[in-house]
Amino acid sequence: MSVDLSHLLAQYRPHALLPDDERIQWIQRDRWIHYSRAEHVLDRLTALLNCPPRNRMPCLLIFGSTGMGKTQAVQKFVRDHRSSFDETAGRTTLPVVTIQMPPAPHERDLYEEIMVAMGGVLVMGLGITTLRHRTRVLARQLGVRMIIIDEIHSILPGTFREQRIILNAIRFPLYASARTMRNRLS
Ligand SMILES: Nc1ncnc2c1ncn2[C@@H]1O[C@H](COP(=O)(O)OP(=O)(O)OP(=O)(O)O)[C@@H](O)[C@H]1O
Ligand SMILES: [Mg+2]
DSSP: OOOOOTTSOGGGHHHHTSOHHHHHHHHHSOOOOOOHHHHHHHHHHHHHHTSOOOSSOOOEEEOOOTTSSHHHHHHHHHHHTOOEEETTTTEEEOOEEEEEOOSSOOHHHHHHHHHHHTTOOOOTTOOHHHHHHHHHHHHHHHTOOEEEEEOGGGGTTSOHHHHHHHHHHHHSOOSTTOEEEEEOOO
16 A cells, blocks of 8 residues: 655655654654754854954853753754864864863863863873863864853852852963853853
């Protein structure tokens, strides 16, 4: 018996014929849906990424209610600016690094998150100065130009001093020409 799928776009008809479990899995996958606000956010992020190196790099705070699509927009931006490998130079370039703010505002946790996001090797027991230095060196080697911190509000449970240290760490010129993105929830 043939099924009438004329109500579906041609490219999706094969999916409708998959076995139930595969079809349901396919339906439940994450997908990016364009809408004007998200487009605007992506344009702003792209403009920031293309901003030439300056003494004071601009930054952007994205805020919105939970479930508004902040993380989705950031992930889409990261997918559009993936790492690339230059075969001639034998060099990997990673323009955008995205991390989630650790649950508590500790400088060490922040650098470790950034290290992991850059694919660096974490050595246990390193002093904070060495860790910071290694993070900067790797970021420079990879040509990091932007850091996106999701869930930046996680600094709020820290003490005033801890919050100041983290804010200074973010402001610190960690990467030669990097700009810092702060993605905050309201
Ligand atoms: N552009 C989009 N395309 C498709 N689905 C989306 C999009 N934006 C949001 N969604 C849907 O909404 C859900 C919530 O989005 P997201 O996790 O980005 O919200 P958020 O603003 O980061 O929330 P929170 O503040 O709680 O972290 C996603 O899991 C996804 O299902
Ligand atoms: Mg989110």
